[in-house]
Amino acid sequence: MADSHTFDAKGHNPDTDGSLPPEGSELEAHLQSKHMVINMGPSHPATHGTVRLKVELDGETIVKIDPEIGFLHRGFQKSCENVTWTQCLPYTDRLNYLSAMMNNFGFLNAVEKLIGLEIPERAQYIRVIGSELHRLTDHLTCVGATGLEMGGFAPFLYGMEARELLQDRVTELTGARLTTSFGRVGGINRDLPEGWADKVHKTLTRTEELLVEMDGLLTRNRIFVDRTKNTGVISAEDAIDYGWTGPALRACGIDHDLRKAHPYWVYERFNFSVAVGEHGDNYDRYLVRMEEMRQSISIIRQALETIPAGPIIVDDWRIALPPKPEVYGTIEGVMAHFKLVMEGIQVPPGECYDATEASNGELGWYLVSDGRGRPYKVHVRAPGFPVLAAVPHIIEGKMLADLIPTFDTINMIGGEVEQ
Amino acid sequence: MTPPFWAPYKAADSSPSVIGSPLSTFALDRVSAHFPEAVVERYVDRAGGAWAVIHPDSLPKVAAFLKNDAELEFKLFGSIDGVDRLHLAENDPRFEVVYFLYSFKRHEHVRLKVRVSEHQPVIPSLVPLYRGANWWERLTFDFYGIRFEGHPDLRRILLYDEFQGHPLRKDYALRDRQPLIPERPIKDIFRGPGTSGHS
Numbered sequence: 001m002a003d004s005h006t007f008d009a010k011g012h013n014p015d016t017d018g019s020l021p022p023e024g025s026e027l028e029a030h031l032q033s034k035h036m037v038i039n040m041g042p043s044h045p046a047t048h049g050t051v052r053l054k055v056e057l058d059g060e061t062i063v064k065i066d067p068e069i070g071f072l073h074r075g076f077q078k079s080c081e082n083v084t085w086t087q088c089l090p091y092t093d094r095l096n097y098l099s100a101m102m103n104n105f106g107f108l109n110a111v112e113k114l115i116g117l118e119i120p121e122r123a124q125y126i127r128v129i130g131s132e133l134h135r136l137t138d139h140l141t142c143v144g145a146t147g148l149e150m151g152g153f154a155p156f157l158y159g160m161e162a163r164e165l166l167q168d169r170v171t172e173l174t175g176a177r178l179t180t181s182f183g184r185v186g187g188i189n190r191d192l193p194e195g196w197a198d199k200v201h202k203t204l205t206r207t208e209e210l211l212v213e214m215d216g217l218l219t220r221n222r223i224f225v226d227r228t229k230n231t232g233v234i235s236a237e238d239a240i241d242y243g244w245t246g247p248a249l250r251a252c253g254i255d256h257d258l259r260k261a262h263p264y265w266v267y268e269r270f271n272f273s274v275a276v277g278e279h280g281d282n283y284d285r286y287l288v289r290m291e292e293m294r295q296s297i298s299i300i301r302q303a304l305e306t307i308p309a310g311p312i313i314v315d316d317w318r319i320a321l322p323p324k325p326e327v328y329g330t331i332e333g334v335m336a337h338f339k340l341v342m343e344g345i346q347v348p349p350g351e352c353y354d355a356t357e358a359s360n361g362e363l364g365w366y367l368v369s370d371g372r373g374r375p376y377k378v379h380v381r382a383p384g385f386p387v388l389a390a391v392p393h394i395i396e397g398k399m400l401a402d403l404i405p406t407f408d409t410i411n412m413i414g415g416e417v418e419q
Numbered sequence: 420m421t422p423p424f425w426a427p428y429k430a431a432d433s434s435p436s437v438i439g440s441p442l443s444t445f446a447l448d449r450v451s452a453h454f455p456e457a458v459v460e461r462y463v464d465r466a467g468g469a470w471a472v473i474h475p476d477s478l479p480k481v482a483a484f485l486k487n488d489a490e491l492e493f494k495l496f497g498s499i500d501g502v503d504r505l506h507l508a509e510n511d512p513r514f515e516v517v518y519f520l521y522s523f524k525r526h527e528h529v530r531l532k533v534r535v536s537e538h539q540p541v542i543p544s545l546v547p548l549y550r551g552a553n554w555w556e557r558l559t560f561d562f563y564g565i566r567f568e569g570h571p572d573l574r575r576i577l578l579y580d581e582f583q584g585h586p587l588r589k590d591y592a593l594r595d596r597q598p599l600i601p602e603r604p605i606k607d608i609f610r611g612p613g614t615s616g617h618s
Contacts, residue, residue, distance in 0.1 A: 070577035077562075078586055082593050113466040240523075243496035243551035254523070256495075261526050350465035353519060353530055364498060366517060370507055381498040381519070389554040418577055 042071050049414025065392045076419040080378040084344025093179040095416040099134035100180045102358040110354035110365035123187035124265040125307040132296040137163045138359035139289045146408040150224050155217045162210040165203045186320045187313030197304045204297050228282035232406030243386035246361025251277035251284040258357035270302045285409035344373040382416035444469040446529045472532045479543050493520035496551030501563035505589040512536035544569040562587035
């Protein structure tokens with residue numbers, strides 16, 4: 001690289017004794033280096049999971065990159081095809097371990113579509129609250145980790161504090177921090193705990209404070225802005241062609257959110273706006289996530305204020321377990337319980353495609369049932385899969401250092417990408 | 420509370436075939452009108468989603484029409500996956516490949532299906548049309564062994580190259596084991612001066 005400021009007009013090097021560099025010296029020669037192939041991952045702190053990136057470098061410029069995935073492949077689909085519909089639920093947790101509830105509810109929603117089931121209103125509210133709580137934790141982790149890998153440890157810690165508080169609320173609701181397995185076909189398996197709403201309100205207030213801290217530490221931080229602005233740029237057309245959805249697509253300026261486009265559950269009752277970026281770079285993806293968190297907080301508050309009383313699961317013993325007094329006191333209850341536990345829900349034969357807006361985009365499910373009580377086919381359209389597929393397109397020809405923020409802000413989750 | 424008693428035990432026996440409110444069939448109607456020979460079958464699934472079964476050879480032109488027609492613009496690539504119909508009542512031809520596309524203009528998904536036989540599981544690739552199809556086609560190849568003609572880089576994506584068989588086929592047993600494979604020879608990278616690597 002011939003830096004123009006190193007030599008003055010006469011060719012004197014101001015840093016040395018002033019003598020002219022010899023004609024055709026090494027300093028002026030074009031440095032031809034051999035391309036170097038390096039491995040990033042499978043276990044690299046910045047790969048967030050186990051993905052191996054084979055990177056071919058010319059100096060610091062990425063010539064070619066080949067993401068090699070599959071290290072976390074667990075046979076999700078094959079496992080689901082061999083268990084009952086309810087038993088699939090724990091497998092869906094592990095798709096996106098940062099926002100397990102969204103995967104639970106997305107899967108259940110698709111199964112309910114296939115059965116043709118309308119779930120009680122209160123259950124729909126609880127699903128909205130749970131989903132938005134987990135959207136917060138997912139985005140907090142993503143934004144915090146982005147800050148961390150750009151060299152700022154404090155925003156990560158603030159994010160983790162908020163995330164821990166939210167995880168505590170999730171634990172009180174579902175009984176588990178990460179792998180929630182929450183909800184059942186036909187509704188929700190446990191109601192909101194006593195006094196939980198007040199705790200959530202307090203947590204959300206604290207989360208808002210912490211978001212202000214993170215915003216102050218990152219949004220106008222020179223180092224952070226330099227590393228993220230105009231890096232990892234993708235145009236809206238390319239993003240659509242690759243099948244991007246969610247915050248990464250919205251950062252390109254496309255106003256598309258399934259919660260608005262095809263409202264499911266009770267989303268159309270809440271007042272919230274969709275954050276849309278402009279440039280499709282890392283900085284916009286960060287900003288979109290920050291704004292989505294504020295909107296999620298507002299949705300949870302509205303939902304907690306307006307949640308109606310009532311049943312949380314359908315009253316149909318072919319779908320939902322009967323209440324325990326019925327199981328212990330009546331023969332019908334025992335039979336229904338036994339049949340459901342041993343044979344599972346008899347989902348009628350048929351197929352359907354259904355999608356919900358998960359934290360990283362459209363989480364689609366294509367389910368086929370043959371009527372034997374087990375899924376015949378469970379196809380999951382993981383939002384991270386097309387996003388990761390576009391990384392070579394974004395990053396080839398750019399600097400190696402740009403790969404880190406790009407990989408952070410697309411928020412690829414190994415569990416769902418590698419099934 | 421009166422529990423629904425157990426008489427219609429198999430929900431399948433009594434429930435109607437379509438329960439959801441039918442979604443728009445506008446896009447598929449246009450496809451049928453333009454390419455009557457390409458559409459093998461049309462039906463509506465249980466949740467009201469409209470499907471078209473497309474002849475494999477016609478898939479690229481149907482997809483190009485869906486993508487580029489001014490009234491449709493199904494530009495957002497959804498996903499691809501296979502279905503092995505081996506144990507279903509209707510299982511000839513054996514494999515189905517499903518395609519989902521989304522249109523911002525019409526705010527809906529379109530559902531396409533292509534059926535191919537076990538002996539000739541070949542479908543034209545959609546990668547020239549949608550770059551997003553690349554990895555999904557590799558995934559379908561990996562797990563079902565369906566080949567996509569014209570794909571630039573059709574190799575396994577989640578499993579390793581030495582894997583034998585295609586695990587989502589119904590005749591691949593759940594607990595099937597793979598043979599141990601020898602370690603791959605690694606073309607050595609430049610190690611530089613010093614003693615690292617070789618003793």
